[in-house]
Amino acid sequence: MSEPAEDQGAALLRARGMRVTRPRLAVLEVLAGGGHLEVDEIATAVRTRLDSVSTQAVYDVLGALSRAGLARRIEPAGSPARFEARAGDNHHHVVCRACGAIADVDCVHGAAPCLDPVGAGGFLVDEAEVTFWGLCPACQQARAADD
Amino acid sequence: MSEPAEDQGAALLRARGMRVTRPRLAVLEVLAGGGHLEVDEIATAVRTRLDSVSTQAVYDVLGALSRAGLARRIEPAGSPARFEARAGDNHHHVVCRACGAIADVDCVHGAAPCLDPVGAGGFLVDEAEVTFWGLCPACQQARAADD
């Protein structure tokens, strides 16, 4: 916590043999702020820290970070891709059907919920992704108010 | 089974107060053939039964059918939307990371696997969607052959 965010990010990148560049540090900082951000939101936030970063660079950086395990890509049906800082735990997500809001849900089963290779038709399963669908508190209220 | 497929589809549509049109019947027939089809595949198959059907009609029909519970829309990350006939039972899917193939997986936990509204941050959860990621048998062999 005594280290500036930049140095933390640089250490993470170096630990994986990745080059430390300004766009990457900025993206890591933005992701560290929390939330589930769209590429466009990340690009906008990054541009408040650096003068100009191309959209292409943001996509490339996010791809590299998720490949390195420093970010996690999530993509609920009907939404553009979103990215979040990854704690390495396999938590899951609740998505609001009305407004698309996303929240984290810790896995109640431990490490691998519902992961059951049996009956997978010969597939070699390595990950189980769980997405919950429902209504966020705000949209529940909005719907109740409509009645 | 003694009824022609068309009449079955017509009955399904009428039971929900939906109009019975040729594009809808054709889409229902195609979906009844099984599998997890992309919109483009469905459109192509439909056009072998009817002379000409616009792409928009296929999208509209599929939207109406999934809203009515006659079709289910699935959309694995990084893939275009796909539709399948099985709706109602909540089975899940295995997706091959290499070739994108999709297979069904019956839920081993019964009706609502891992569905745990607790800790959902105030969300009113109504569905739990599970997607397994791995390698299909064919891609396992292909990878083994590369070594």
Place this chain on the structure above:
DNA sequence: GACGTATCTTGAACGTTTCCAGCTTGCGTG
């Protein structure tokens, strides 16, 4: 400090999906 390569920039294109206006069709009424 100079090199080689990974990374970023610019500009463009791709494929899926949605919008729009207008015509056709299914289906309940008289």
Place this chain on the structure above:
DNA sequence: CACGCAAGCTGGAAACGTTCAAGATACGTC
């Protein structure tokens, strides 16, 4: 059995998120 309304279809076009290609730049290493 003909009529009329609204739902549904057609056709063209465009928006969106994303990816590709070629060249310039900056990082890490020697």
